[in-house]
Amino acid sequence: MSTQVLSPPVAAVRLEQVTKRYGSGPAAVTALRGIDLALPRGAFTAVMGPSGSGKSTFLHCAAGLDQPTSGSVWLGDTDISRLKPRALTVFRRDHVGFVFQAYNLLPALSVEQNITLPLLLAGRGADPGWLDFVTGAVGLADLRGRRPSELSGGQQQRVAIARALVTRPDAVFADEPTGALDSRTGRQVLELLRRTAEELGQTVVMVTHDPIAASYADRVLFLADGAFVGHLDRPSAQQVADHMTHLGEW
Template sequence: MTVTAARADSDGRAVRLESVVKQYGSGPSAVVALRGIDLVLDRGSFTAIMGPSGSGKSTFLHTAAGLDTPTSGSVWIGDTDISRMRANRLAKFRRTHVGFVFQAYNLLPALTVEQNVTLPLLLAGRRVERAWLDRIIRAVGLDELRRRRPAELSGGQQQRVAIARALITRPDAVFADEPTGALDSRTGRQVLDLLAQMTRELDQTIIMVTHDPAVAARADRVIFLADGAFVGSEVGATTQQIADRMTAWGTW
């Protein structure tokens, strides 16, 4: 199944997967986690990936983001095929072109909010553009907290720092792994509002893995994954429509 985002301008593609297969091991004990994934996502799209446990969601996210290498097929970020890059070159590429938001935040406790946000630039040897940094920090609502350290922040504030850090390099795409999983419902809604705002105001492409229909409903499009393959998609679906779709398959 080939899934294409709503906007089909080929010049605006942020992420493209072509016939991606990911296999672990070999012989009779081999596990095929992804089975011929085809996907095109355009800039400014907000996509949720859903699937039951063992469906390949995490493998998909890691492979699409360049954290893992496909067994066969190709993965493109912007205009670059990252599938066959050597590890050191790929790591450098990810620092600039890929943002990642982890459920566990992964902030450095000794650094301030501003230092955590600008860390990817430091690692990439790039200077900080003050105007862009100020815009990002204001957009995520952290302007008054720049000099605080993670221990002085709430869970929602820490996740906002993680989102700002993912955006600071102006990446082609931001990948979010259960970004609201460690948050209460009210804070989770605020984070989802922020992600949706980033797609509108910054034309940012966001790919989010979640198991929660209410979270997935905030995305423009929901793509369903089962047994390592895409099995359907919904555009503008409600929480109930997504939950009904999941229940109908009976494997969630």
């Protein structure tokens, strides 16, 4: 009887020896130094590090918003670092969700129109069942006809999260998603991101400077001087804060 060999599951996000340099010659700045990372589907990962450690550069390279100087970035089974600009734009629109700190909602559009905007730009209609599910999951089922000006900051961030989910992306990237929110609303958004990973199986990658925010993640990765220098699994906020105090040693 033959033995079937199963291939390992494809990681949702994979970086292989990724470097990023800005400028050239003696004035060049290396923001990322040979990053290797694989994140499974359904994981909620936080990335922390001091100012200038490379957090934003990492997030932008992983999400396809910036091109690495060398190395490969994979989303699912696609090497996005090899795509030409137009192809990358189309791929990112269909396969990447991004949650900005500033929400980036269009004030003239309703909640539902803001959520489905990526589909409109792609010339696709929304799946009514999935749209109902997403808006319900983020607590916006009764607010779909409102404008952003009629919403609280937390509700606007929920719209941004729903917009990031509506295309069923390979991964959702969040850049300081609670930075402009009060602590109570921030907790609600973080709980939503965690439920998104746990209940929807969505891969979430979040950059944050806040140990409390990081403690909601399954794993916290620490960056220093453009390289990962450690991690904690399911840590408390105090454990994250304690770890951050030692990053200066790197």
